Amino acid sequence: MIKRIFSLFIFGLISFPVMAGDIYRYVDEDGRVHYTDEPPPQYGSQAEQLDLGGVQTYDAARVPQTPEPPTRSDSSAAPLRYEVVEMLRPRPEETIRDPSHTLTVSVRLTPPLRTKLGHSLQYFVDGKPSGGPTTSTSRTLTEVFRGTHSVQVVVLDKSGRQVGQTETRSVFMKPPSVNR
Numbered sequence: 001m002i003k004r005i006f007s008l009f010i011f012g013l014i015s016f017p018v019m020a021g022d023i024y025r026y027v028d029e030d031g032r033v034h035y036t037d038e039p040p041p042q043y044g045s046q047a048e049q050l051d052l053g054g055v056q057t058y059d060a061a062r063v064p065q066t067p068e069p070p071t072r073s074d075s076s077a078a079p080l081r082y083e084v085v086e087m088l089r090p091r092p093e094e095t096i097r098d099p100s101h102t103l104t105v106s107v108r109l110t111p112p113l114r115t116k117l118g119h120s121l122q123y124f125v126d127g128k129p130s131g132g133p134t135t136s137t138s139r140t141l142t143e144v145f146r147g148t149h150s151v152q153v154v155v156l157d158k159s160g161r162q163v164g165q166t167e168t169r170s171v172f173m174k175p176p177s178v179n180r
Contacts, residue, residue: 022037022049022050023035023036023037023049023050023052024036024037024038024039024047024048024049024050025047025048025050026039026043026046026047026048027046028043035050060147060148080114080117080119080157080163081163081164082109082110082111082155082163082164083110083111084108084109084110085107085108085109085153085155085164085165085166086107086108086109086166087105087106087107087151087152087153087166087167087169088106088107088108089104089105089106089138090103090104090105090151090169090171091169092169092170093169093170093171093172094171094172095171095172095174096144096171096172096173096174097174097175097176098173098175099175099176100175101142101143101144101145101173101175102140102141102142102144103125103140103141103144103149103151103171103173104138104139104140104141105123105138105139105140105141105151105153106137106138107121107137107138107153107166108137109137109155109164113135113137113155115135117157117158118157118158119135119155119156119157119158119163120133120134120135120155120156121133121134121135121136121137121139121153121154121155121156122134122153122154122156123139123141123151123152123153124150124151124152124153124154125141125144125149125150125151126149126150127150133156144173145173146173146174146175147172147173148170148171148172148173149170149171149172149173150168150169150170150171151168151169151170151171152165152166152167152168152169153165153166154166
């Protein structure tokens with residue numbers, strides 16, 4: 001057991017210099033910028049050693065909790081329930097690689113949305129409404145930038161009370177990056 005611990009300690013000491021290596025930046029004859037741990041010999045004199053200044057960290061946004069279920073103001077009125085309020089798109093924890101920063105959300109309701117009773121859908125991104133209420137079961141949300149986001153759709157009655165909702169889903173926006 002002690003041999004194993006000692007071996008791991010020695011391995012850690014040996015690998016540390018590899019992890020803490022130098023980074024160089026150089027520009028080739030076509031004007032492209034390159035980053036490397038070892039510049040090619042022909043660019044050795046032009047290569048600039050970079051100081052990265054430590055590890056970069058990121059604090060992810062908190063995912064809001066599901067909104068409170070609706071409260072009935074008139075206890076004698078029978079609630080108009082939806083058997084199914086299901087988000088079809090995006091899939092749970094889907095990675096979206098759209099360069100235009102848009103996210104299409106689609107839902108299915110059983111029974112269909114009761115528009116004659118004034119029911120509508122409100123789409124949420126990160127707990128905030130995205131646009132106003134609509135009767136469309138699909139909406140393209142704009143300006144959803146890189147990162148982790150929560151998405152949810154809520155069914156509202158004509159007075160704005162919540163009568164149904166989808167589950168909250170996490171999605172990952174990761175548009176393609178452009179290499180120069």
